Structures are given as structure tokens and as C-alpha cells.
Amino acid sequence: MLPSPKSNLVAEVLPKEEKGNQLFPAFLKLNELHTLLIGAGVVGLEKLNAIVNNSTAAKVTIVAKDIHAAIFEIAASNSNIKIKQKAFSADDLEDVDIVFAATNDNVFNAELRKLAHQKGLLVNVADKPDLCDFYLGSIVQKGDLKIAISTNGKSPTIAKRLKEILNEGIPNELDQTLQNMSTLRQNLNGDFAAKVKKLNKVTERLVNPQKSFAERNIKWLIWLVAVAFILAVGVTLWETEPEFQSFLTHIDPLFYWFLGAGFVFAMIDGAIGMSYGVTSASFSLSMGLPPASASMAIHISEVLSNGIAGWMHYKMGNVNWKLFKILIIPAVVGAVLGAYILSSLELYSSYVKPIVAVYTLFLGGVILTKAFNIKRKRGKEKIKNIGPLGFIGGFIDAAFGGGWGSIVLSSLIAGGRHPLFSLGTVKISRFFIATLSSLTFFTMLGGKYWEAVLGLIIGSALASPIAARVSNKISAKTIMVAVGIIVMLASLRSVIMFILKLI
Template sequence: MQVLPNQPDNAASFSEEEKGNQLFPVFVKLNKLRTLLIGAGNIGLEKLTAIVNNSHSATITIVAELVSPEVYALIANYPLIKVKQKSFDVDDLNDIDIVFAATNNNILNEEIRKVTHERGLLINVADKPELCDFYLGSIVQKGDLKIAISTNGKSPTIAKRLKQILNEGLPAELDETLQNMSALRQTLNGDFSAKVKKLNKVTQSLINPKKSFAERNIKWLIWAASVLLIGAIGFSLWNTEPEFQTFLINIDPLFYWFLGAGFLFALIDGAIGMSYGVTTASFSLAMGLPPASASMAIHISEVMSNGIAGWMHYRMGNVNWKLFKILILPAIIGAVLGAYILSSLEHYSAYVKPIVAVYTLFLGGIILMKAFNVKRKKADQKIKKIGLLGFVGGFIDAAFGGGWGSIVLSSLIAGGRHPLFSLGTVKISRFFIATLSSLTFFTMLGGKHWEAVVGLIIGSAIASPIAAKVSNKISAKTIMVAVGIIVMIVSLRSVIMFILKLI
């Protein structure tokens, strides 16, 4: 059953269309429909060519008083096209599904549109957008791939130019890729999600074209060359300089422990985007570092990484400067105050350690909640006390070794702030917080536990370029669960040990 299209002839409908492109794009199977083309001059030839180029098996009836030789030449290769050389009559609409009017008589075109609508049929009137129920877009075709371009009837010339650009830009081999994808699709098993993941992986090459071995592995070649160079220099110094050998032997083993820990924790942070502070703080406490020294090591090692991350977000325009201005000063004050208080309590580290352990135990629980998508209730309105949030976040981050992202970023997003701009603003703020809290720690504590500090700096720096690769190979949920459990166990151990000492 065909339905009469709702297209009132009044100014209100035109003004509605002017608000934007209201067209609904569809691809019609004309080879399944009965098509009527009225007019067989130059305009009719253009419409007919467009139809047969896209639907070779279309059943078409042409009605026209005059039929150009070019039309006869074209239909010679299409036996399903028949011509009625006569004037249009309403009976020509019998047994017809869709109509194309291609005459140069405006009065006749309007009459054809009227009787067509009375029959409940859709019509396209050449060069008269206001009389059309549908438009013919410019077509770009590469085998089975077909792209239609519409300008809402405003400029066919623009559509043709875009067609040229796409025809030149899309490789002819794209159809071969499409056929291969179709064959692959028939072999896939599993649910819809599994099939989509497999197809996405295969089609990645469309946006990341094949590169040479050197192009694909230039980063690793540079790293391999650097490691070989450093290794060669180290081997030479070991064999020729006794002082260097003595220096390495006498380095506190704590350095090597923190070198490995910094590397591992930076990999985890790169894979799941969080937990560097909480994992490092838990490890540092377990290794016997006082809370202040642990926090100093964490913040110094984070200065460079957060500076780079903040700069990248700035370059990409992800920083909300109004939010930054409100956030940064209270955050710095809180961080410096937290670092100062924690450093002042260095002599009471035995009592501060369990407090920090309880805090990291709490953060470990948060990591587990995020791993299993346990969401807290979101606020209905944007958080307004940004300055207070920055102060609290900065203070806790410095006083307990981490938590800036967990507290501030999660609060901003939960409070209705845009996630991307919140992330960029928090990252660039973190650089200043890490820098000034590190300066405060260093002023108060001096070079205490430098082995841990240097180990974390070097380890995290080495891991940074590798972290992205790791994130693509390991399940983020698996890492988060493992990290959450380990952090909670280590933190719980510190709390229990403190309680046992009191008993």
C-alpha cells in the first residue's frame, strides 16, 4: 500500500527546511520497482543515464512527445526500458511505483506532480526542488561501494565537485577490499560484538596504511640503538674504570628495587590511565620509606610525565582555562601545605604510615569498583566549589602520596563537567602541583632516600613510551583487579602490623 507524501505547499514548510537538511538518505532498489520517466530530451537523458548507471535492471517506461536520438541509443542496451512517444496522460501512472518528471514545461510539471500525489506516488521533478519528494544525489561508486551526496537541492555544482574529489581520492582497490571483507564476514563465528571487533581489526588498515618495517618500528629501533649504546659505554667503563665499578657495587639496592617498581607502575598507569600514585605509595611504605620521602619520590618522578601530558592537552585545545584559573591556586596552596605538614611529621612516620595505608586501602577499593563498573550516583548539577575541591585534592595528594586524579577528576566529571576538558585541565594543573610539592619536599627533607627518587624517575621514564603498547595487549580490567587487590593487601598489611606493634 502506497502512502501519499505529506508535503504542504506553504511558506511554513519551506522555512522549516531552511533550518537544516531534513532529508532522510535511503538507497532504493529501482530494479524491484516500476519507474515512469516523463520527458526524453536533454534533461530526460540525464535522468535516464543516472537511473540505468545505478540500476541496470530497472523496469522503466518513458513517455514523451519527442525522443532524442541519444535516448534511443542508450535504451538499445536495456531491453526492460520501453518508450511511449505521446503526450502524458494520467493513465500513464497505472502500474507505476515511482515517477521522474523531466520536461521543460513548468505548468505540465506541476500538473504531473498533482496527479501523481493523488495516486500516492513519489515524484522527482528536474530542477524544481520545491516540487520534489526526493532528490537524486551525485554518486561516487567503487564497485559495490556507493556514496551519495546531497546538498538539499541548494547546489548541484558543489555536489559534482565533491564527487570529483571523492572519485580521485578513493582508490579503485577499495572494491577488492570490500569483497574480501564480505568473504571474511561469512566465515566469522560468535556473537555480534565478537564479529564487530574482528572486522574493526581487519579494517584498521584503511586508516593506517601499510608502512615499511623501518616506519613501523622506528621507535623501537631508536630504543634498541640507545640501549646498545648505553650498554656498550657501561661495559667499557666497567672494564676500564675501577671507580665506576665501585660506584655501581656500592649503590643502595633500594635504587634497583625502585627502578623496577617505577617501570612496572608506569606501565600499569599507561595501560589503565590511573593508579601510579597509589601503587607507588603502597610499595614505598612496604619498602620501609617514611610517608614524606615516599611522597617526594612520587611527585618528583611525576613532574616530567605530567608536564608532557599537560602540554599535549594544551596543544589539542582540551584545557578549560576558566576552570584552570579557579582550580590552580587553591590546589597549589593545598599541595604545598600538605607537603610541608607531612615533611614536618617525618620524625613521627611510624604513626603517619598507618594513616597513609588506610588511605591507599580506600583507593585500592576505588580501583576495584572502577574495574567492575560500580558507578556512584551522579550529581544533578555541576560542582560549584572548584577552589575548595582543588585545595582538598592538592593537600591529600601531597600528604598521602597520590589521589589528585581520583579526587578532582572524578568529582568534576560526576558533577557534570565535560570529561575531555576536565582531563586536560586536571593534567596540566597536576604539573604545577607536582613541581611545587616536590620543591617543598626537597627543601624540607634534602636528599633523603635519593636512591628511591632516582630509581622511580628513571624507571618511569623508560616505561613511558612502552606503556601505550602494553595497553593494547593486556585487558585493562584484569590489570585494575590485580592492582586493586595487591594495593589493598599491602595497605592492610601495614595497618595490621601497626596494630600488632601497639598490642
């Protein structure tokens, strides 16, 4: 049976089911309207305060038999507020623009709403959302900035809490910014295109402030002056002091080799957060240092360089402190234990190194794969076993001369962590690991190969602040690709060297 035309008409007239907050935000100029407030008890006082606090020049007429004493005080100091101490009558709706009802008489409130609608007036009834044409939201105000919060009448408590949060979070100085923008707006002349060009020109100075040559290059000028001064002093002493010349010529060439190596390895490590230990260990062993002494030299040099790099990452906001707290204690325990075992049982470290290399080789491949799918699965499947990872990374790093970055940073990135924040967290964690493992090595081995240690310290310290700034300008994908390639190359080299030894 087909529906009748009448039934189709009814279906078209019936309103659709409302979903979500259907309120339309609007700011009323109460200073230009006549407001009627019916009821003057505690609730009426609250409504009056809301009106006056938001519009001190609002014209308000209050109608009620019983008047709260505080309302008389407000009216006494505000000539725009008039009080009629009497029962409400329909005549009170004459020459009124908007109505507030603050009574607990539901029958009266419903009748008042009908009368107001007959005159085309909007009504707000306290604590009766169904009778309201509009609601009063929680207000956040900073000078001329005003923010109204609505929960569609569902939870005034949430609206109040959001008000507190915004009041604390928005600085009072923002009003001064508004005044400055208003002045700028009034001074803009011409058509729309001309105003946009002028506004762009003014705001460009905020993004790219004009600085003198010295201001733009002050840090490089300081470095240049410092280097020039050191060179000048060095050349003067070389030419005039035979004792100084004799001292330099008798320094073991090992110092200069490790000075250059420390700078290069720290630049790479600071930029991508790994490989300093692996590359330094390989270089140290090739220069004839025993494994334990090589690891000691590496970790002592890392105390200063990682302290500087960690501080730079902290200043740039690259540290995830929640991740740091979970990672640091197991990592330190593992590092101290690894340093103790390597110092005591140095011969056994070579047998475990290939296993680590195979593991990091696999991680390098995982990172490269994720580098080209970074947006597809970002934020999912994050690695959660941070504590065990920190312990293993710290242990292997100390026991085998390196691997903290290769193992921990690789695992964090491969496990879905953000590369830049993982890098900053790993760098600042490494400072504490290097410090405690160095103390363990020094206690067990004493001061050996000081030329290598001093060279790595100076070289890595010079590179650390430069490398940290470089890393902050590299995209997440670039960091992941660089990490993956370096980890795979370093790991593959270790595996090949082990196989060649067996042959």
C-alpha cells in the same frame, strides 16, 4: 450490530496511516531515459543543473515560452539538450520517460500530473511535494561514489547542511579506493566461495601487513642494541678506569633501591593509572625519607615519567580533552597548596592519611562492584563535580605523597566514566600537577636525597612507554578490577598501619 461485508471491504482497501519516511531510494540511469522539463525560468535552470550535474549524457527536452538565458548557454554546449520555445501540449508527453515541472501555475501542474499518470509517467513538481511522485535529494559525489539525502520533503535546509558536512568529511581519495576495488572484483574468478577466499587473502595483508623480522621487532632491537652498548661501555670503563670503578662503588645504595622501585611502581601505575604515589610513598618512608622529602622525590620523578606516559596516551587517542580542561586548573591549585602545607607543616600529614585511606578503600569496593556490571549502567549517572574532585585529588596527592590516581581515577570510573579515557586523561593531567608541585617542594626544601630522586626518575622513565602500551591492550573490565583490588589493598594497609601505631 455486526458490520456489513461491504464495510469490511472498505476497511481493507483504505491505506494504513503512513509513519516515517516512506520513500524508496533509487538511482535512475538518466543517460538511458528521455527527460521532459516543463518551465525554463530560475527554477527550471536549477532543475536542469541538477539533471546535467548528475548525468552529463542525459537526454533532456525543455518546453517553455520564456527561456532563461543560462539555459540557452547550457544547451549550446550539450547536444543532448533540446529546447522547444512554445506552450506545453499533451503531445510533448510522447516518447518521454520522466517529467519535471518547474512552473508556478498550480492548476497547470495538477493537470499535467493527471496527463502524465495516464501515460504511466512519473512526475516531479517543483516546491509541491503533494504533486510529486519522487523527490530530488541533496547529492554528495566523490567520483563514482554518490550519496543521496532525503528528509521526506520536511527540511531541505537540513539536507543541504548534511551535504556540506559529508562533502567536507569524505576525502576525494575515496574514489581511487573504489577504482581499486572494482579492478579487484573484475579479477576474481571461480564460484562465490572461491571469490570470498581470494578476497580474504588479499584484504588480510591490509590488516596484517607482511613485515620482515627486523620491521616487526625494530623497537626491541633498538632497545637491545642500546642496552648492549651501555653494558659494553660500562664493563670497559670498569676494567680500564679505576676512577669510574671508584665512582660507582661510592654511590649510595639508596640509588639502586629507588631505581628498581621506580621501574616496578611506574609499570603498575602506567598500566592502570594509579598507585605510583601510594606505593612510592610507602616505600620511601620505609627507607627512612621524611614525608615532605619523600613527596618531593616522588613528584620530581613523575614529571618525566608522566610526560612520557601522557604523550603515549595522547598518541593512542585515550585523552578526553573536555574532561581535561575541567580537571586541570583546580587540580594544579590543590597540588601547589598541598605541597606548600606539607613542606611547612610536615608533622600533621599523618593524621589525615587514614581518612583518605578509608575513602579510597570504599571507592575500591565501588569499582569492583561496577566492574561486573559495566554494561548495565554504562554511560549513566556520570560524576559531574569534576572541578572539586580535581582540587581534592591534587591537594591530597601533594600533601600526602600520593593519591591522585586512587582518588581521581577511582572517582571517575566509579562515577560512570569510561576507564580507558579516564586513565589517559588522569595520566596527562598528572604531568602538570607533578611539575608545579615539584617546583613548590624544591623552592621550600631545596635539593635533598638526590639518590632517591634520581633513582625514581630513571626507573619510572624506563617503564612509562612500556606500561602505556600495555594499558591500551587491557579491557575496560580488567582495568576496573585491577584498579579496585590495588586501591583496596593499598588503602587497607594504610588503615592497619595507623591502627597498629595507636596500639
